[in-house]
Amino acid sequence: xxxxxxxxxxxxxxxxxxxxxxxxxxxxxxxxxxxxxxxxxxxxxxxxxxxxxxxxxxxxxxxxxxxxxxxxxxxxxxxxxxxxxxxxxxxxxxxxxxxxxxxxxxxxxxxxxxxxxxxxxxxxxxxxxxxxxxxxxxxxxxxxxxxxxxxxxxxxxxxxxxxxxxxxxxxxxxxxxxxxxxxxxxxxxxxxxxxxxxxxxxxxxxxxxxxxxxxxxxxxxxxxxxxxxxxxxxxxxxxxxxxxxxxxxxxxxxxxxxxxxxxxxxxxxxxxxxxxxxxxxxxxxxxxxxxxxxxxxxxxxxxxxxxxxxxxxxxxxxxxxxxxxxxxxxxxxxxxxxxxxxxxxxxxxxxxxxxxxxxxxxxxxxxxxxxxxxxxxxxxxxxxxxxxxxxxxxxxxxxxxxxxxxxxxxxxxxxxxxxxxxxxxxxxxxx
Ligand SMILES: Cc1ncc(COP(=O)(O)O)c(C=O)c1O
Numbered sequence: 038x039x040x041x042x043x044x045x046x047x048x049x050x051x052x053x054x055x056x057x058x059x060x061x062x063x064x065x066x067x068x069x070x071x072x073x074x075x076x077x078x079x080x081x082x083x084x085x086x087x088x089x090x091x092x093x094x095x096x097x098x099x100x101x102x103x104x105x106x107x108x109x110x111x112x113x114x115x116x117x118x119x120x121x122x123x124x125x126x127x128x129x130x131x132x133x134x135x136x137x138x139x140x141x142x143x144x145x146x147x148x149x150x151x152x153x154x155x156x157x158x159x160x161x162x163x164x165x166x167x168x169x170x171x172x173x174x175x176x177x178x179x180x181x182x183x184x185x186x187x188x189x190x191x192x193x194x195x196x197x198x199x200x201x202x203x204x205x206x207x208x209x210x211x212x213x214x215x216x217x218x219x220x221x222x223x224x225x226x227x228x229x230x231x232x233x234x235x236x237x238x239x240x241x242x243x244x245x246x247x248x249x250x251x252x253x254x255x256x257x258x259x260x261x262x263x264x265x266x267x268x269x270x271x272x273x274x275x276x277x278x279x280x281x282x283x284x285x286x287x288x289x290x291x292x293x294x295x296x297x298x299x300x301x302x303x304x305x306x307x308x309x310x311x312x313x314x315x316x317x318x319x320x321x322x323x324x325x326x327x328x329x330x331x332x333x334x335x336x337x338x339x340x341x342x343x344x345x346x347x348x349x350x351x352x353x354x355x356x357x358x359x360x361x362x363x364x365x366x367x368x369x370x371x372x373x374x375x376x377x378x379x380x381x382x383x384x385x386x387x388x389x390x391x392x393x394x395x396x397x398x399x400x401x402x403x404x405x406x407x408x409x410x411x412x413x414x415x416x417x418x419x420x421x422x423x424x425x426x427x428x429x430x431x432x433x434x435x436x437x438x439x440x441x442x443x444x445x446x447x448x449x450x451x452x453x454x455x456x457x458x459x460x461x462x463x464x465x466x467x468x
Contacts (some may be wrong), residue, residue: 043414043464050421055085057425060101064089079199080113083432088424093120093276096441098429105447106429111439113431114248114280114392117305117356119441124354125308125347132346145345153306153316159276159296160316164325165339168301169279170198172313173242173380175334176299177214180273182332182404183321188215190230190272191242194405195221195251197277197301201242204250204405209233221247221404223256224262231270240265240273241266245289248280250405251396252388252435260295261346267298273321279303284365286358305356308347313339355440365390368438371447378454382465384415386436395419395434415465419457426453 055062063084068075076082089101094117111117118125132145150163166172181187195203200212204462217234219226221243231238241263247253267274276297278288283291283305290300299317306312316322324332338344368391375386375393383399396402397415408416420432428450430436436450458465 042466043411043418043461046461046464047414047418047421050390050418050425051085054421054424057104058086058088059098061089062086064101077346080431088429095119095121096439096443096446098299100219104427106424106427107442108439109423109428109430109436109442109446109450111437112309113304113435114283114437115304115331116309116439117283117391117437118309118351119439120440122309122351122355124350128308128346128350129310129343132342135342137342143340143342143345143348145342146340149345149348149352152349153302153314156286156352157278157282157302157316158291159298159300159318161313161319162322163316164322164334165344166296166315166336167311167338168198168313169277169301170200170280170305170313171336172301172315173197173201173275173277174212175313175315176277176301176317177217177240178276178332179299179315179317179321179324180275182324184239184273186237186239186272188217188234188237189214189240189242190219190227190238192221192247192404193218194247194250194253195242195244196247197242197244197279198313200250203363221250221253222259223404224259224266227263227266231266231272235270236273237269240274240275242277244277244281245293245295246281246284246389246392247405248392249435251402251433252386252392252394253402254387254389255293256403260293262293264297273298275299275301277301280392282306283356283361284392286361289389305351306348307344308349308351310341310344310347312344312348323416340465343440356429360440364438364440367391367444367447368393371450374451375408375454378451378458382458382462382467384419384465388436391438393436394429418464422457422460423450423453426456428453453461 065075081087089100090098092099096108099110121333152161154160168181191203274297278300281289282302302314325334371388385396385399386393397412
């Protein structure tokens with residue numbers, strides 16, 4: 038491979054991708070006539086064009102050109118149960134048979150809420166929403182009303198939904214909450230803001246592991262420090278566990294032994310159906326009690342039969358405590374093995390349990406880093422190499438394990454990563 042640069046290797050890889058996927062390319066052209074950029078969910082888009090999937094079964098996906106992939110993305114963690122899990126399908130068909138859209142309370146709401154309360158220690162009561170984004174909006178509304186304060190501390194590189202995204206420059210998409218950004222894993226930066234805005238901070242909103250920010254783990258003591266500081270300043274602590282709640286039976290808060298005042302959930306907890314949830318201390322949640330008339334919380338589909346049915350079946354029958362522990366143990370082992378393969382070329386995965394992210398650097402990451410053009414090419418080369426090897430992941434390097442993956446599939450990812458290191462040794466960085 039001498040004489041080839043990273044740029045030429047990547048260009049060749051993209052060229053092969055383009056030739057292999059004419060139907061996906063055509064699909065984007067068609068979609069772009071009726072949707073801006075042919076897209077309705079920004080994260081799914083990448084150049085030269087994203088793959089269009091036509092079906093999924095278990096842990097496999099098939100694209101419009103007939104290629105099969107092992108799904109290592111699992112709908113950005115939401116497809117924990119894989120595609121068309123029989124237990125989930127059965128629950129959905131039973132739900133449908135009883136009738137959709139009943140314009141009333143159903144017994145399903147309290148059943149799913151009970152499962153959440155039993156599982157997540159800080160959730161004494163629960164409300165349902167249609168997305169993780171909405172759950173976070175509800176959490177902030179609850180905190181502002183409860184404390185009678187207006188400002189929020191969040192973290193650079195944090196992601197709490199499309200309208201609360203704190204990576205990159207300020208965006209008109211963000212809701213106009215008064216948000217002050219601190220640095221992840223830097224308690225001093227939080228303390229400075231607390232003092233600067235003394236008596237005005239309603240809540241600290243934090244992911245116990247940065248998800249979209251690249252699976253950056255909280256340093257020992259960081260979340261504990263936030264807990265103490267929020268208490269000392271009369272602010273609430275909100276854990277956004279939309280992505281991390283799958284990392285231990287009671288969420289990452291259980292594993293890290295820090296109890297927030299409020300928790301937001303989403304992704305898999307609705308069994309793969311659209312969902313979000315807010316849970317928390319009884320006296321904060323009581324604000325939503327319609328008998329008290331303090332905070333009305335509407336949403337036509339908050340209690341939709343499909344989400345509730347699938348969510349209950351998944352938590353009761355499939356993602357049990359034991360299943361959660363087993364999946365995350367396998368994830369930890371896989372990440373360690375991947376890192377052994379990648380260490381000689383100074384690349385790495387970070388993360389916890391069943392959720393991890395590739396990084397084109399060997400640096401110890403405490404917060405998201407700005408990638409150089411060279412590093413972006415490295416990340417892209419790994420992505421296109423894995424796609425060529427029949428492995429589907431996020432362009433940004435996110436890998437999320439689903440329950441149907443067997444050891445064979447995990448081995449396939451390891452083998453493909455080893456092949457990447459061998460094939461591109463000449464253009465990869467070294468130790
Ligand atoms: C940590 C976190 N919070 C909130 C959200 C938003 O959830 P949703 O896409 O369901 O609105 C996401 C989605 O990726 C997330 O990762």
